[in-house]
Structures are given as structure tokens and as C-alpha cells.
Amino acid sequence: MQNMTSAYATYLQNLVKQAGQIDKDRAVFGASKHDYRLNPVISLSEVQAYEQAHNIKLPSEYVFFVTQVGNGGAGPYYGIYGIHVDKHYLASYAGTPLLSSKLTQAQWAETLAPMDDDDCPDAVFDQIEEIILSGTTSIGTQGCSYETLAISAGAEENRIFYTNCDWDRQAMPFDTKMTFLEWYENFFKEIIIGNSVSSYGFCKIQTQAELIQSFAQATEKAEQEDCLNSFFRFPKLEQTTIDFIQSISNDDLPEHKLSLLLKYDTPQGLQLFDKLLVKNPKAAISKSIRIPKEYLPSYYETFLHLLYTLKDGSEKCSWASSYHDVLLYRLKDCPQIKAKDIIPFLKQETVSDNDLCTAFFILKNVSDKTEYIDIFIDFMLHGSHQVARSTLQAISDTAHPALQAICPILWEQYTDDMMRANLKRLYQANGLPIPMTKKSKGLPK
Secondary structure (H helix, E strand, O other): OOOOOHHHHHHHHHHHHHHHHHOOOOOOOOHHHHOOOEOOOOOHHHHHHHHHHHOOOOOHHHHHHHHHHOOOEOOOOOOEOOOOOOOOOOOEOOOOOOOOOOOOHHHHHHHHHHHHOOOOOHHHHHHHHHHHHOOEEEEEEEEOOEEEEEEOOOOOOOEEEEEEOOOOOOOOOEEEEEEHHHHHHHHHHHHHHOOOOOOOOOOOOOOHHHHHHHHHHOOOHHHHHHHHHHHHHOOOOOHHHHHHHHHOOOOOOHHHHHHHHHHHOHHHHHHHHHHHHHHOHHHHHHOHHHOOHHHHHHHHHHHHHHHHHOOOOOOEOOOOOEHHHHHHHHHHOOOOOOHHHHHHHHOOOOOOHHHHHHHHHHHOOOOOHHHHHHHHHHHHHHOOHHHHHHHHHHHOOOOOHHHHHHHHHHHHHOOOHHHHHHHHHHHHHOOOOOOOOOOOOOOOO
16 A cells, blocks of 8 residues: 555646646546646535445545545546545445455356346346445546546455446456556656556556566466557667577467567568468567558558458458458558459358458549449448448448439438438438428327
8 A cells, every 4th residue: 555645646646747748648548637737625524424425345445545536536547536525426336346456257157147137127137236336436537438446445445446338248347467556656757657547457666677587477368469559659679689589489479479570560560460370370460560561562462362262251350340241341551442442341141240340441532433333332232230230331332323213212211310310311322302201290289
């Protein structure tokens, strides 16, 4: 636990100011919201009254923060929540914490299992959510459904976890292994020394030499991956670090090695990329986003070949993207891309709807797409709603006689607001009057 003194509070306040002076353009994620400002502190008696009124216990380091540093304001991501003494805005939960460094994947999955039932009653869902959040305080958000929790009591009091409140059995809360004040202090120190904080909390806060040593001492692959991912914090790697990365076998953690070399030693990275395209194409594809754009045109034919030949290309290579997705986006960044090269891909039976949507997205600005209007029309009429919408978005700025003829049919077929908004653009692009929307009948007011 940090030495929670007034001198340390002043030190933290000065760190915030210094980081704000360095990040003048507010380029750090969330900085434009909190603006490196801290709210006025509140008294300890106010905090104690708040805890008593709501029958909760707040983490001790958080209590120190709101009473001596700032009652919310500047902090990682969108900043730190403050306490509104007259309103119950702060999400804090009593009980014994489920979240801990000892929580296993099996325990997490077992706890969430009833939530997977489509007929899970709301009361059961709420009960499980209460178990998950027991003994924690939500002290900030990373946006959307991602929350930052601090353990409120027990042996791991103040420890910070990241959660996705959509609650996925496979995605456990992430343990930052830092207490609140460690997590808070290190964030501003990283900004001040020029390191990236785009994935703050997920990376080890160590020097390059310390990370190399930690990698050597790691006994599990996941620990080694954490070490390698933590190098991405640095704007530049030392030569000894580059040598260390190059010394890792191409068969061990190839995706991590490739990603680091492409960013920090591009010539060596491209050499490894070429080798992996032959030996381990999926590893190469998954990290191809790090190839500088000026090199992509030389890989156009290779990417195109893999798009059609890669086995199980619709499998996920990340939480959001399939291998097909990645290949399509790399092709999009090649100036020689043509619709004629992509259209046959749309007709393959094994292509998923998500991959079809990506394919139509990249076809939006391809110069020869009007030569395949019949293909676009077929997918708008007969594809799934998801695919039809992506197809319409890709063609909505295009004028063509065949589109003029199909507009009224599409207008009758799709009545939802999103499809109608795209259809209106298609009508305008083709110089057609937009149909009047029928108003529901009712008594005059």
C-alpha cells in the first residue's frame, strides 16, 4: 500500500499537471473529457457519512484520493468517478469479492453459466451480476460496457480489475495486478516519459531490460505474451531489445515477434512476414495490419490468393475480425484493388455474412463496381438483412439505370429507418423523387 500522506497527495496532483502540460493537444484517449483537471476534495466525514448512508465500504486508497487528491476527475481512460454526497451515483457493492487474483476461468464460467440461457429470468441475471460485483467499487469507465473496478475489502483491497459488463463466460475480468494508487500514479508517469497509454493497465510497467528479464523467468506462455505486448508502450526500442526479439524462435510466439519487428525494425519484420506467409500464413495475416501502407501493394496478389485459398478463413483471428476480414482490409489499402478480383469471393458458399459485409464495405470506393450492378442488386434483394444493408451502403452513392428500376422494389421490401436512410441516398444519387412516407391514421389533435 502506498504511503498515504499529504506530501504524496501533492505529488500526485503535480503529476497530473505535468502530464497535462505534455499532452497539450489532449491526444491521450479520454483526455479531452477530463482535461487533466481534478475536482475539489471532500472531507473524510462526508465520505464516512456516505458509506454509512448506503451501507457500503469504499476502497481505502480511493477514500484517500477523494479526500486529499481530488474528488474525481483526471485519470486513466475517461477519468475517475467522484462521490456525490447528496446522490447515490457511485456504484459500490457490499459483500465478499468474487474478483481476485485467484479467480479461475472455470470458476468464472460456472458463475456466469445461467446467464447463457435465453430464458434466464431477470431476477437470476441480477443476482449473478450482484455476485460478480460484490465487494467492488466502480471508479471509472473505459467507454461502452467496460468498467474499472477496485476491490473494496479483504486481502486484495484496492486492487484494480477491468470488466466488460456484457458478461461473457470466456472473457474474464482483467487483473491489472496494481492497487488503485499504483495504477493512478503509473498512468501519468507513462505519459510524462513519453510511453503509450492506449492499452493502459494491460501492460507491465517495467523498463525494457526488466521486461527481457521477466520474459526469461516466465514459466507460462501467457506470461511471456504479457512481456512482449508490454514493449509496445515504448516509442522506440533499444538495440539490445531488438536483438532479444530477433533471438526468439520463429516457432515460439511468432505473431508477437512479427508484430514487434514490423513496428520497430520494419525490414527484419518484412523478412519474417515473408517466411510466415509460407510456413504459418494465419500468424502472418493476423499481424499484417502493422505492415506500413507503402509496402502493401507488393503483397496484393499474395493477399488475393490467400483470400480464396486459406482454409477456415472465416475463423476469428481476434475478438472482432476473421482472417478473411483482415485480408479484405489489406486489399482495400492497395491502390490496384478492383471489384473484378473480389466479386468471385462473394459467391463462395462458405463465406460468412460478416465476411460478406466486409467485402461490400471495401467495394464501396472501387472504381469498377458499376460493372457488377447485378451482383449488388441480387444481394440487396436476397441476402440476409445484415448483408443487404451493407450492400446498399456500398452502392448508395451510385447512379445506374438498373438501380433506378430497383429502387421502388427495395423501398417496399425494407421499411426500417436505417435501410430507408440509405435508400434515400440511392434515390438522390439516381435523381429520383423520394417516396412519401405514409402517416398512420389517427384522430386530429
